[in-house]
Amino acid sequence: MSLLTPHLGFFVWTLIAFIVLLLLLKKFAWTPILKSLKDRETGIAESLASAEKVKAEMAQLKNENEALLAKAREERAQLLKEARDTKDRIINEAKEQAKVEANKIITEAQAAIQNQKMAAITEVKNQVGALVIEVAEKVLRRELAGKGEQESFIKQLTNEVKLN
Amino acid sequence: MAFKRFKSLSVAVFSLFLVLFSGSAMANEGEGAEKKFDPGKEMLDHIADAHEFHFFTIEHEGGHDFHATLPLPVILYSPQRGLSVFMSSAFHHGEEIHEGYKLVGHDIIAVKEDGTADETVKVFDFSLTKNVVQMFLALIVLYLILTNIAKKYKSGQGLTSAPKGLQNAVEPVILFVRDDVAKPNLHGKAEKYLPYLLTLFFFILINNLFGLLPGSANVTGNIAFTMVLGIISLIVILFSTNAHFWGHIFWYPGVPVGVKFLMLPVELMGVFTKPFALIIRLFANMTAGHIIILSFVSLIFIFSEMTKVAGIAFTPVSIAFAVFIYVIEVLVAFIQAYIFTNLTAVFISQAIGDHHFEEDPHH
Structure with a gap:
C-alpha cells in the first residue's frame, strides 16, 4: 500500500460511496434545495416586477387624478362664472323691470293726477259758474243805486264766497 | 498579558503532548534495537492508509508494547481461498498470522503455514480501512x-x-x-x-x-x-x-x-x-x-x-x-x-x- 499505487479496496469503496451519495443527494438534497432556491429567486424577481408595475400604475393613477382635479377646478371656475353672469343678468333684468314698472306707475299716477286735476277744475268751474249765477241773481235782485254801492256789494259777496 | 500567558500555556501543552507523542512515534519504529527517528518513514506512515485507527503506543521494557488502536474489519477475497472477514485486531499489529494472512507494513499478504509469503495466492483486499x-x-x-x-x-x-x-x-x-x-x-x-x-x-x-x-x-x-x-x-x-x-x-x-x-x-x-x-x-x-x-x-x-x-x-x-x-x-x-x-x-x-x-x- 505505497503512496503512489492505488489500493483496489479503497478504490471500490470510494466508487460505491460516490455513486450512492450522488444518487441519494440528488433525490433528497439537491432537487429540493435547488428548487427552493430557484423558487425564491423567481419569487423575488416577480415581486420586484410587480412592485415596478404597481409603481407605474400609481404614477398613472396620480396623473389621472391630477387631470381630473384640474378638470374639476376648471368646471368650478366655469360654474362660478356662469353663476355670476346669471346673477348680473337677473339683477339687470330686475332693474329694467323695476324701471319699467316705476315708469308705468308714474305715468299712471300722472294720468290720475291729471284726471283729478281736470275733475277739480271742472268742479271749480261749475262752482264758480254757480256762484256767479248766484251773485248775479243776488245783484239783480237788489236794486242798487250807486255804482259804489254795487261794487261794495259785489266785494261783500265775493268775500262770502268760499272756494271750497 | 492574558493573551501572552495563554500563548505560553498553549505552547507548553503542545510541547508536552508532542513529547508524549514522540515516544509513540519512535515506538512505531518497531523491532530495531537502535531507536532512531526516521522522519520519512514516519510521515509516509501517517499519510498512508491502515487497517486500524492507531492513537498511541506505550512501550514496555522488554515485553509487549501496548498499542491503543481501534481495530477495523478486514474483508479479503482470494480466488483460491474464498472470502474471509475478521477484525484487524486478529493480526496483533503484524505479529500474528490469521486465516493464512499476515499484515506486513500496511499490506495484507497471503502466507504459507511456515509464515513465508505465498506468491500463488492472489488476495483482493476490500477491507474497511x-x-x-x-x-x-x-x-x-x-x-x-x-x-x-x-x-x-x-x-x-x-x-x-x-x-x-x-x-x-x-x-x-x-x-x-x-x-x-x-x-x-x-x-x-x-x-x-x-x-x-x-x-x-x-x-x-x-x-x-x-x-x-x-x-x-x-x-x-x-x-x-x-x-x-x-x-x-x-x-x-x-x-x-x-x-x-x-x-x-x-x-x-x-x-x-x-x-x-x-x-x-x-x-x-x-x-x-x-x-x-x-x-x-x-x-x-x-x-x-x-x-x-x-x-x-x-x-x-x-x-x-x-x-x-x-x-x-x-x-x-x-x-x-x-x-x-x-x-x-x-x-x-x-x-x-x-x-x-x-x-x-x-x-x-x-x-x-x-x-x-x-x-x-x-x-
Missing part, C-alpha cells in the same frame, strides 16, 4: 447536514422566511457552485450537471476537512480516491461529447492536412491528460499539505535527538509554522474542491460546447 471508515463517516455527516437543510427548505424556511443556521453556511456554497462554476461554463445545460458538480464539490470538501482533523486519515490525499473522482469526471466528459468535439480531435480544423495527422495523437492524449491532471493535482496538494505539517512536527524530534534542549527550544518555532500551514490547509481544502469542480465543469463545457460562441461573438 481507516480511509474507508473515515470517508463513510464524513459522507454520513455530509448527508445528514444536506438532508436536514433540504427539509428546512421544504418546510418553507429560507423561502418565505430568512434562512437559519446551517442553511446560511451551506447556501452560499451551493449558490457559488451554481452561479460561478456551473452557469458560466455550461450555460443552458447547467441544471443537468448541477447535482453531479455539487456532489463532487461537497464530496471533496468534506473529506478534505475531515482529513485535517488531528489523527485522522488522509483520505483526499490518497491516489485511489482522486482516481475514482478523475475517472468519473472522464466518464461524464465523454458522455457529454458531441460530433463537433470528436471532429476537433480527429480532424483538427483550420490547419494543413499534414498537421492534422500530427494533431490527432496530441488531441487524443489531451482527452485523458485532463482528468489525469485532476487526479494528480488533488492527490499532490492534499498529500503535500500533510507532509509539510508532519515535517514541521518531525523537526522537533530531529532536534531533540541531537540534544533534549534543542528539541524543547525548537518546539515553539515548529508549532508556529505547523499552525500556519494548518490554517493554509483549511483554505486549500476549499480551493482544491473548487478547482476540481471548476475544471470538471470547464472540461464538460469543452466537450458539449460548439465553439461558434468564441469564434464569432455576433453569431
Whole structure:
C-alpha cells in the first residue's frame, strides 16, 4: 500500500460511496434545495416586477387624478362664472323691470293726477259758474243805486264766497 | 498579558503532548534495537492508509508494547481461498498470522503455514480501512447536514422566511457552485450537471476537512480516491461529447492536412491528460499539505535527538509554522474542491460546447 499505487479496496469503496451519495443527494438534497432556491429567486424577481408595475400604475393613477382635479377646478371656475353672469343678468333684468314698472306707475299716477286735476277744475268751474249765477241773481235782485254801492256789494259777496 | 500567558500555556501543552507523542512515534519504529527517528518513514506512515485507527503506543521494557488502536474489519477475497472477514485486531499489529494472512507494513499478504509469503495466492483486499471508515463517516455527516437543510427548505424556511443556521453556511456554497462554476461554463445545460458538480464539490470538501482533523486519515490525499473522482469526471466528459468535439480531435480544423495527422495523437492524449491532471493535482496538494505539517512536527524530534534542549527550544518555532500551514490547509481544502469542480465543469463545457460562441461573438 505505497503512496503512489492505488489500493483496489479503497478504490471500490470510494466508487460505491460516490455513486450512492450522488444518487441519494440528488433525490433528497439537491432537487429540493435547488428548487427552493430557484423558487425564491423567481419569487423575488416577480415581486420586484410587480412592485415596478404597481409603481407605474400609481404614477398613472396620480396623473389621472391630477387631470381630473384640474378638470374639476376648471368646471368650478366655469360654474362660478356662469353663476355670476346669471346673477348680473337677473339683477339687470330686475332693474329694467323695476324701471319699467316705476315708469308705468308714474305715468299712471300722472294720468290720475291729471284726471283729478281736470275733475277739480271742472268742479271749480261749475262752482264758480254757480256762484256767479248766484251773485248775479243776488245783484239783480237788489236794486242798487250807486255804482259804489254795487261794487261794495259785489266785494261783500265775493268775500262770502268760499272756494271750497 | 492574558493573551501572552495563554500563548505560553498553549505552547507548553503542545510541547508536552508532542513529547508524549514522540515516544509513540519512535515506538512505531518497531523491532530495531537502535531507536532512531526516521522522519520519512514516519510521515509516509501517517499519510498512508491502515487497517486500524492507531492513537498511541506505550512501550514496555522488554515485553509487549501496548498499542491503543481501534481495530477495523478486514474483508479479503482470494480466488483460491474464498472470502474471509475478521477484525484487524486478529493480526496483533503484524505479529500474528490469521486465516493464512499476515499484515506486513500496511499490506495484507497471503502466507504459507511456515509464515513465508505465498506468491500463488492472489488476495483482493476490500477491507474497511481507516480511509474507508473515515470517508463513510464524513459522507454520513455530509448527508445528514444536506438532508436536514433540504427539509428546512421544504418546510418553507429560507423561502418565505430568512434562512437559519446551517442553511446560511451551506447556501452560499451551493449558490457559488451554481452561479460561478456551473452557469458560466455550461450555460443552458447547467441544471443537468448541477447535482453531479455539487456532489463532487461537497464530496471533496468534506473529506478534505475531515482529513485535517488531528489523527485522522488522509483520505483526499490518497491516489485511489482522486482516481475514482478523475475517472468519473472522464466518464461524464465523454458522455457529454458531441460530433463537433470528436471532429476537433480527429480532424483538427483550420490547419494543413499534414498537421492534422500530427494533431490527432496530441488531441487524443489531451482527452485523458485532463482528468489525469485532476487526479494528480488533488492527490499532490492534499498529500503535500500533510507532509509539510508532519515535517514541521518531525523537526522537533530531529532536534531533540541531537540534544533534549534543542528539541524543547525548537518546539515553539515548529508549532508556529505547523499552525500556519494548518490554517493554509483549511483554505486549500476549499480551493482544491473548487478547482476540481471548476475544471470538471470547464472540461464538460469543452466537450458539449460548439465553439461558434468564441469564434464569432455576433453569431
